[in-house]
Amino acid sequence: MKKLLILGAGTAGTMVANKMHHMLDPDEWQITIVDQHETHYYQPGFLFIPFGIYGKNDVIKPKRNFIPAGVKMIVSEITMIEPEKNRVRVAKDNRYLGYDFLVIATGTHPRPAETPGMAAGEWHKSIFDFYTIEGATALARHLRGWQGGRLVLNIVDLPYKCPVAPLEFIFLADWFFQEKGLRDRIDLTLVTPLPGAFTKPRAAKLLGNILQDKNVNVVPDYYIERVDPEAKKIISYEEDEVPYDLLVTVPVNMGAEVIGKSGLGDEMNYVPVDKHNFLSKKFDNIFALGDAANLPTSKAGSVAHFAVEIFTENFLRYIDGLDMLQKFDGHANCYIESGFGKGILIDFNYDVEPLPGKFPLPGVGPFSLLQESEMNHWGKMMFRWMYWNLLLKGKELPIAAQMTMAGKWQ
């Protein structure tokens, strides 16, 4: 029996388990997946929790519901990866799991403790994140009673998970406080290390204009050094201070610690891989997929989805000693919730920035690209159903893994 071992049962790992269970011969292959948690979170839904649109129950399901019966699931912390010995040690029963091929899909996680003053006494009191279930629900409770003041949203560093989420947070906050009749008592400020709202020029212009229309202040090129939680201000490496009453932070993101201590990661614990086929640069039987890889594209579920599609085709050839023919292009596809029941859709890859136009989706679309529409909002809301019922289970979605120029205006 050959052994395929998957580390991490999040979006990427779960999809790989389903695809491989479907494609690999069960008489020849044993597939095992390891994750330390029982619960699968629908992470795009975290954004809606602070504003009471979703509750905790809207974003959780048991991981086991999505792992096919023929795949062995082990719930345990991963202690060490030993690539020279083709084995992984797990905490449960302190045992070793051998492999012929290893897929690392251990994701990326916010690390508030990397920024001095952030994770101390004011954490989840006047300083919140919204990328964890704890942070999102604590912020929901806080916002229910908040009477206004300076809300500062700070992005600590790049890369971070779902690059558009902080903008969506700001857009939704503007809507939320208007609905509550509090908007005139609230100062909304986005403090970012980027030179503007986004990196790519056309999207940056559109999103920058929307921020301006919504009366949001933007402090660009700001690299935070520390938080002063008593004086309620953030301080940059250049000693520029931004005061706040409520700090919503996007902390430093890093890959899993086990990647670092196993010597498989870069300084942020991301696994260096070939950006077109996800094969480790050090070991020819290790792949890294999803946020765990150091790909120069967005850390987002849509990227993981397209990457797994490409990986599946390649892997079936690779195990037979054939060349990997499919090349990943860095495709990402993101719905940006812009408030008041509208949304924006962007579609891009390593080489093509988000462009305006129409996005074709058989049976449902088209959606408007780089433009606000109600349809895009419904696309975003509908996506949760698609995620649980199609995407995670590895079923076909009517959207190509590689980006298409169809409908885009140059």
Next chain:
Amino acid sequence: MSTKEIAGAVVNVDEEGFLTDPAQWTEAIAEAMAAELGLTLTEDHWKVVDFTRQDYQQTGEAPGLRRITKVGGVPTKQLYKLFPKGPAKKIARIAGLGKPTGCI
């Protein structure tokens, strides 16, 4: 793509004046690029520039500030002292590595 004459050489640059071909870089170009930014390169500056170029050759990507600090061993605070107002861009410019994009 346009070209620019700097330190006695003709190099390919983008619209903002960043080198587009790291192989055309020389130490004299680095010093001229730094002078354009109002900087004189000291030993401390060179330590950062040398690390950045070596790291680029190994990984194929220009390192960010956090990587220069964690792997190169130069505290971020010092990077801001050496290359005030936007060190990431200035370091990449002087090291001839093209404009850092930020991965989004």
